[in-house]
Amino acid sequence: MSNFDVKDMNLAEGGLRRMDWAAREMPVLRAIHDRFAKERPLAGLRVSACLHVTTETANLMTTLQAGGADIVLTASNPLSTQDDVAAALVNRYEIPVYAIKGEDNVTYYKHIRAALDHKPHMTMDDGADLVSTLHKERRDLLPNILGGTEETTTGVIRLRAMAADKALDFPIIAVNDAMTKHFFDNRYGTGQSTLDGIIRATNVLLAGKVFVVAGYGWCGRGLASRARGMGSNVVVTEVDPLKALEATMDGFRVMPMLEAAKIGDIFCTVTGDINVIDAHHFKVMKSGAIVANSGHFNVEINIPALKEMSTDVKLVRPFVEEYHLKDGRTICILGEGRLINLASAEGHPASVMDMSFANQALSAEYMVKNSKKLEKKVYSVPEDIDKEIARLKLEAMHVNIDTLTAQQVSYLGSWESGT
Structure with missing residues (x-):
């Protein structure tokens, strides 16, 4: 591969080992990966992702790739890249990565523009720099974009401001707003x-x-x-x-x-x-x-x-x-x-990113299926996706919970019974 920019390809083996270590703590994403590999719901979809290049993100990228997506990854912050992981994604999975820890702002935005040269059908952002640059500099790409996802609070704030100004040209799912994201990842x-x-x-x-x-x-x-x-x-x-x-x-x-x-x-x-x-x-x-x-x-x-x-x-x-x-x-x-x-550290533990990136993967699948019905605004993650991720996480943790009886469901849906 020549279409990438990482610090040192010799770091790849160490990055792969750390990716595997993180994957042990990401059973929900693994289950989605296995289903995606069978069903290929993202086949033919070009995705430009602007995320922190970490071991957890790498496992999300391989999940999207298993689902059929053609991915390019760039960093969402100049200091958040793990250089060994960037090298591993290029070396093992042939995913183009544009990210070097400590890059200056000029390089940072050069990398974002390289990700946009992928001519995406979908964006996957963390902070909205990718979407903002797309709207400012590459409006020629807008007609082909189905939608996008946004990972963090700051990005959601920016995107809602864009939507309020009628400046947002495609629908975005605010992954940050999912209960299984902000309750656990953020806290x-x-x-x-x-x-x-x-x-x-x-x-x-x-x-x-x-x-x-x-x-x-x-x-x-x-x-x-x-x-x-x-x-x-x-x-x-x-x-x-x-x-x-x-x-x-x-x-x-x-x-x-x-x-x-x-x-x-x-x-x-x-x-x-x-x-x-x-x-x-x-x-x-x-x-x-x-x-x-x-x-x-x-x-x-x-x-x-x-x-x-x-x-x-x-x-x-x-x-x-x-x-x-x-x-x-x-x-x-x-x-x-x-x-x-x-x-100066490695970001969030893999077990919480398991839920956050499960939301990213399932939101991407949802966007492929529903983009034509969605308006040019910011949407929350559908409740059924949020609850399914929580269910899968509990199952992976071997935690069982009660279910409502038919009588209880009926009672909660009625108004006649009183004191």
Whole structure:
């Protein structure tokens, strides 16, 4: 193959071993893979995927390929690629991959454009950079596109904004909205992998530290819970009164970021918004404060403002940049402000990505069957797909549950019975 761009093809064997290891924890996706191989529901479908290039994503790619899809994969973040996995997909499965960990923004978008040169019938996105670039630069491809899927909160927000502006030209299924995605992937996956990334980057002890979580969505809930489990004194900042109330009732201290900035030792943003930690927050932080982000884009921390306040920047550990401020303090930024769970760690555990990527695979199948009925807007994953994935996951975990009797079904559908 010549149509790929990865760091080093000699890494392929190690990537294959790690793909196999991840597959052990992905029984739902394996069951879909086996069915797809028999039924070939995606035969003839060209798919351009812009996702984090990890072992779990690799198992999704091979599942889509088993279903008959012709796939190209590019990275959805410059720091999220596992180079051995990228090489393995090219070497073993002949899937074109355009992704190199640490690539600059010019290369990142060159790779996205290469994925669009595949002339896809379907997009599979994580953050909506692929879809956004397609709509801005390659509108000639739009007539042939059936639809797409979107993996993460940030991407869904962008796509719903496009739909509201009548700028979205094909239907999208918001995989992120599936209960089997955001309940588990966002909460348990982000919670665990974000702490993993922070610890790998810094090797700091979390016990006894004031750990500030910016945002109390599903990712924030998971992160706050796990930081507390590691012994941290957790503070939550929020703008939504309902989420702030929930965090308070969950036992966390809740306060504005400006107050939290004065007492925090470690900060992590998980909001999907811009400048959540800004210049006026940096001005009151302790010297030595550690600041990370686990949202999709590197805009949640205003790093340009921090640079303006600094005399120099030193790389003191891999993925740890120490900013020396003009007043003598230091502030450490992890992973260039990019999502730390993938910048310095391996992303979510395979067992939660099993459900997320099962949603991707089944949503792709659904889109092939139903695209002509769908409008140019963002749809949630159909409930029957969501429940089937939950059923398969329970079955794989050897967990049995009750089923309703005919009498119970009848009772729940009636209104006559009362006190």
